Amino acid sequence: MPESFPPLANSDYLMNNRIKSIKAIKYGLSGEIKVNGEIYNTTMAAFGLTDAEVADVMNYITNSWGNKNLSLITEKEVSQIKP
Numbered sequence: 001m002p003e004s005f006p007p008l009a010n011s012d013y014l015m016n017n018r019i020k021s022i023k024a025i026k027y028g029l030s031g032e033i034k035v036n037g038e039i040y041n042t043t044m045a046a047f048g049l050t051d052a053e054v055a056d057v058m059n060y061i062t063n064s065w066g067n068k069n070l071s072l073i074t075e076k077e078v079s080q081i082k083p
């Protein structure tokens with residue numbers, strides 16, 4: 001949603017910032033970010049997902065809507081990412 005929620009489809013932020021994206025889904029996100037040239041500065045809450053769920057969500061969103069990611073995210077990788 002323009003100026004509110006950034007896209008996930010063909011999102012340069014998502015596809016080029018693996019760790020930041022995992023952090024966003026695991027811990028939530030606030031502050032200014034740039035996605036596909038557009039600035040967003042609203043807050044995304046943390047959803048209380050487990051590390052396994054964060055990995056599943058990341059593998060889903062990075063392989064949907066035209067996104068392609070062959071290097072799958074693992075629960076172990078998510079567990080090593082701190083706020």
Ligand code: HEM
Nearest residue numbers: 004005006014021024025029040041042043044047057061
């Ligand atoms: C200003 C930035 C952002 C805002 C305001 C925002 C807002 C939101 C909101 C409100 C939801 C909940 C939707 C619902 O409950 O139906 C959501 C879900 C989600 N957002 Fe964001 N978001 C932002 C940035 C991002 C970024 C950068 C990513 C990934 C790189 C991301 C990935 C996701 C995912 C994967 C979900 C679903 C989580 C789940 O399945 O439980 N968001 N976001």
